[in-house]
Amino acid sequence: MTTQSDAKSSSIMGSEESFRLLVDSVTDYAIIMLDPNGHIASWNAGAEKIFGYQYDEILGKHYSCFYSGESLSDGLLEKKLKLAAENGRFENEGWNRHKAGSRFWANTIISSLRDPLGNLIGFAIIARDFSERKSADYARSLIEASLDPLVTISPDGKITDVNGATESITGRSRTELIGTDFCEYFTVPEQAREGYQAVFRDGQVRDYPLELRNVDGRVFSVLYNASVYRDENGAVIGVFAAARDISERKLADEALKRATAYTRSLIEASLDPLVTIAPDGKITDVNGATESITGRSRSELIGTDFSEYFTDPEKARKGYQQVFREGMVRDYPLELRRANGRVTSVLYNASVYRDESGEVVGVFAAARDITERKLTEERIRQQSREILDLSTPVMQVWQGVVAVPLIGTLDSQRTQQFMERLLERIVETNSPVALVDIMGVPTIDTQTAQHLIETISAVRLLGAQVVLTGVRPAIAQTLVHLGIDLSGITTRSSLAAGLLVALDLLKLQVVRKSDNHLGD
Amino acid sequence: MATVSVIKIRDILLVAVPSDPDDFTVSELQDQVLDALQRYNAKGLILDISTVETVDSFFARTISETVKMVALMGGLTVLSGMRACVAVTTVQLGLSFDKTLTALDVDRAMDMLSAAIDSMETGL
Amino acid sequence: MNMLCHGEMPIDTENDIVMARKSVREAAVSLGFGVTDVTRIVTAASELTRNIYVYAGSGIMRWQSINENNLGLELVFEDHGPGITDITLAMEPGYTTGKGLGMGLPGTKRLMDEMEIMSEIGKGTTICIRKWLRR
Numbered sequence: 001m002t003t004q005s006d007a008k009s010s011s012i013m014g015s016e017e018s019f020r021l022l023v024d025s026v027t028d029y030a031i032i033m034l035d036p037n038g039h040i041a042s043w044n045a046g047a048e049k050i051f052g053y054q055y056d057e058i059l060g061k062h063y064s065c066f067y068s069g070e071s072l073s074d075g076l077l078e079k080k081l082k083l084a085a086e087n088g089r090f091e092n093e094g095w096n097r098h099k100a101g102s103r104f105w106a107n108t109i110i111s112s113l114r115d116p117l118g119n120l121i122g123f124a125i126i127a128r129d130f131s132e133r134k135s136a137d138y139a140r141s142l143i144e145a146s147l148d149p150l151v152t153i154s155p156d157g158k159i160t161d162v163n164g165a166t167e168s169i170t171g172r173s174r175t176e177l178i179g180t181d182f183c184e185y186f187t188v189p190e191q192a193r194e195g196y197q198a199v200f201r202d203g204q205v206r207d208y209p210l211e212l213r214n215v216d217g218r219v220f221s222v223l224y225n226a227s228v229y230r231d232e233n234g235a236v237i238g239v240f241a242a243a244r245d246i247s248e249r250k251l252a253d254e255a256l257k258r259a260t261a262y263t264r265s266l267i268e269a270s271l272d273p274l275v276t277i278a279p280d281g282k283i284t285d286v287n288g289a290t291e292s293i294t295g296r297s298r299s300e301l302i303g304t305d306f307s308e309y310f311t312d313p314e315k316a317r318k319g320y321q322q323v324f325r326e327g328m329v330r331d332y333p334l335e336l337r338r339a340n341g342r343v344t345s346v347l348y349n350a351s352v353y354r355d356e357s358g359e360v361v362g363v364f365a366a367a368r369d370i371t372e373r374k375l376t377e378e379r380i381r382q383q384s385r386e387i388l389d390l391s392t393p394v395m396q397v398w399q400g401v402v403a404v405p406l407i408g409t410l411d412s413q414r415t416q417q418f419m420e421r422l423l424e425r426i427v428e429t430n431s432p433v434a435l436v437d438i439m440g441v442p443t444i445d446t447q448t449a450q451h452l453i454e455t456i457s458a459v460r461l462l463g464a465q466v467v468l469t470g471v472r473p474a475i476a477q478t479l480v481h482l483g484i485d486l487s488g489i490t491t492r493s494s495l496a497a498g499l500l501v502a503l504d505l506l507k508l509q510v511v512r513k514s515d516n517h518l519g520d
Numbered sequence: 521m522a523t524v525s526v527i528k529i530r531d532i533l534l535v536a537v538p539s540d541p542d543d544f545t546v547s548e549l550q551d552q553v554l555d556a557l558q559r560y561n562a563k564g565l566i567l568d569i570s571t572v573e574t575v576d577s578f579f580a581r582t583i584s585e586t587v588k589m590v591a592l593m594g595g596l597t598v599l600s601g602m603r604a605c606v607a608v609t610t611v612q613l614g615l616s617f618d619k620t621l622t623a624l625d626v627d628r629a630m631d632m633l634s635a636a637i638d639s640m641e642t643g644l
Numbered sequence: 645m646n647m648l649c650h651g652e653m654p655i656d657t658e659n660d661i662v663m664a665r666k667s668v669r670e671a672a673v674s675l676g677f678g679v680t681d682v683t684r685i686v687t688a689a690s691e692l693t694r695n696i697y698v699y700a701g702s703g704i705m706r707w708q709s710i711n712e713n714n715l716g717l718e719l720v721f722e723d724h725g726p727g728i729t730d731i732t733l734a735m736e737p738g739y740t741t742g743k744g745l746g747m748g749l750p751g752t753k754r755l756m757d758e759m760e761i762m763s764e765i766g767k768g769t770t771i772c773i774r775k776w777l778r779r
Contacts, residue, residue, distance in 0.1 A: 333713070413778075420680050423604035430624055457616060458607040463600060463623035542662045543694075574665055574683065576690040577748060605680040609687045613751035 030127040033113070036120050038063050038081055050106070050129050052099030063125070066096050084110040085120055093130065104131040146242070149212075149222070152229070153182045153196050153239040160238055169222075169245060171215035182241075187211040187219060199226045199239045212243065220247045270366070273336075273346070276353070277306045277320050277363040284362055293346075293369065295339030306365075311335040311343055323350045323363045336367070345374050392418045394425040401502045402431045403495065405470075407440030415451035423458055432464045433502040437495045439470030449484040456489055465490070465505065469498030524549045526556045532564040532633050533557060534626065539571040546579055550586045557595055563640070564633035565590050568626050570601025580615040587620050596636055597621065600629040649674055650708035655696045655723075664693040664705050668719065671707050675717055676777060684755040685717060685775050691752045692721040692771055700725020700768065716757075716776040724768035731761050 023031050023044050030047035043055045084090040090110045095103045108127045149166035162177050183189035195208045204227035212220045226241035273290035286301050307316035319332045328351040336344045350365035397403045456466040468491040492498040527534040587597040600623040623629035649671045668689040672682045696703035703723030710716045728734045753759040758774040
């Protein structure tokens with residue numbers, strides 16, 4: 001191959017010696033000749049400088065070694081040569097590869113070489129390293145693209161360059177700004193001066209707060225990050241400063257801080273224990289009320305399982321899982337166990353809370369201590385039970401006879417309880433007769449009468465008998481008018497009369513003691 | 521399946537109904553009782569349900585039927601020892617055991633039946 | 645305490661009625677119902693499981709404790725039987741199509757605090773009954 005190429009190159013280079021010398025003397029341009037297949041046939045000093053290869057080592061190699069991996073794909077190289085062969089010339093700019101492996105930006109012109117008969121005898125490549133131009137352009141475009149105001153300052157504090165963002169934040173043009181004092185655009189020029197002087201002294205500053213004044217009078221809060229930049233010899237020639245406009249952020253931050261502080265104070269002011277729970281059931285935050293009801297500090301509580309502070313952890317877990325599933329729960333009853341072992345009854349109201357993207361991040365749960373309410377309710381219940389018991393005392397008035405005076409209005413629940421008590425007492429005392437006195441019942445309606453009939457039927461099933469006593473005229477009238485049939489039931493107007501019936505049923509008789517006994 | 525034992529005391533049959541009988545046992549009880557009534561020429565029957573915890577419509581219907589059948593065979597039945605809770609439930613469910621004699625316990629049932637049988641015999 | 649007890653059992657045979665009574669009694673006692681209420685609940689369960697056995701042939705009974713401010717017991721009876729033609733009529737005292745005394749549904753309703761019937765002709769019947777713990 002090499003021999004073949006050598007033969008070919010000598011044939012195309014067989015022209016003038018002077019021209020060869022000229023080509024060789026060019027050092028800013030790489031001038032390379034390729035055979036029709038892309039193998040290198042000649043190499044000048046410029047090529048040596050730009051690509052790093054010596055004449056001897058590159059001769060006969062394929063010109064693909066000028067390119068790095070990604071530029072070789074998709075037959076790009078073949079395409080370039082083909083286009084050059086067809087059109088006589090192909091020019092492009094792109095990345096090329098130095099022998100050392102580094103990349104550089106180059107402008108390349110490929111020209112086809114043909115003999116007088118028009119046969120393709122090879123290609124000429126002229127390449128120039130544009131890396132410097134390229135990086136300068138690139139840096140400039142980056143600077144201009146930056147949304148942050150950028151500025152360079154000379155050691156005497158004069159602005160030497162600015163980008164578009166600086167123009168808009170100051171409201172002044174590049175030409176107006178360049179050459180003026182950096183400090184004069186700030187509300188406190190002295191502070192700005194101290195800032196860039198610190199950069200020259202220390203090499204850099206971070207997040208240096210300044211207030212920049214726009215030509216229209218608006219003031220922007222900015223944070224400056226700046227560092228010195230140097231020439232190729234390492235001498236400091238200026239400061240490169242990048243500002244970040246934090247005005248909006250600052251306002252938002254302050255609003256947020258105020259809102260947070262406000263919310264927090266509301267949360268802390270709440271007498272109801274509040275808690276936030278993560279999806280894994282861990283406590284993420286609590287308020288003061290939670291600390292006092294659990295008897296544990298905030299730091300003790302955060303990060304622990306929410307459910308472990310309840311007498312029934314499984315129920316607590318079900319509760320917050322329901323919130324995650326359904327979005328909320330209302331009045332979910334739980335019993336909270338304090339550090340000292342005391343148990344507090346609470347009702348939880350909870351709902352999920354979301355981050356700004358709407359994603360559920362946790363559960364916000366508010367408890368209400370209902371111990372007091374529960375105690376009150378229990379007391380009321382206890383009292384009404386006692387009243388109920390008091391109002392329906394089932395007394396054993398004789399061996400085999402119980403009596404119960406009904407007093408007050410008979411509602412369903414009361415009658416139910418009265419019935420149960422009466423039946424139990426009949427069984428307990430083994431009494432075949434029960435006297436039910438309705439003297440104290442103010443009114444009787446169909447419902448109450450129905451309950452009474454049920455009671456009487458149930459007593460009969462036990463093997464005992466009810467004698468209904470105390471049927472006042474008004475009640476008797478009502479019963480008849482309502483069409484309530486009590487014909488199968490023994491009724492008497494007074495308890496005394498009822499007692500006589502009971503004794504008769506038991507085959508007992510009341511006998512007056514004879515007078516002579518008294519005389520004894 | 522609970523088996524039912526029928527005990528004869530003079531001319532009275534005593535049956536202690538098991539506490540939670542299945543339907544088959546309840547039906548079987550009827551057959552056994554009627555058989556024994558004929559075999560021993562008994563005059564009275566005590567069905568003691570003092571251990572029975574649940575009386576539903578099927579149980580009530582079978583017992584009511586048995587009482588009627590015993591009556592057709594010339595016998596008298598007393599249902600004894602129904603629990604208070606069962607009585608309440610039975611009434612609420614709407615079951616009445618109409619015209620069935622009841623007694624607080626077996627002793628009283630025995631007294632009732634003895635008296636009734638005596639009067640029946642003296643009446644003859 | 646939300647789920648103090650729960651369970652289910654198939655109703656296929658006559659003996660399952662007895663088993664259903666036992667399971668329900670156990671559940672009701674464990675929840676703290678008084679003896680009369682236990683008897684009411686068990687009797688209701690007995691009525692409804694027998695309905696399944698007699699009318700539908702087979703079905704299922706589920707029970708679970710419920711907790712809505714107050715503790716209670718809920719029983720659900722489900723079958724794929726013929727369904728109830730007229731629920732209103734079926735709730736009239738004295739109505740019967742089978743071997744019962746015609747006290748089944750209205751009587752059962754009186755034993756419980758709540759009763760819901762869902763039925764579709766040819767598809768089946770689901771009856772849900774609840775009793776709350778009186779305190």
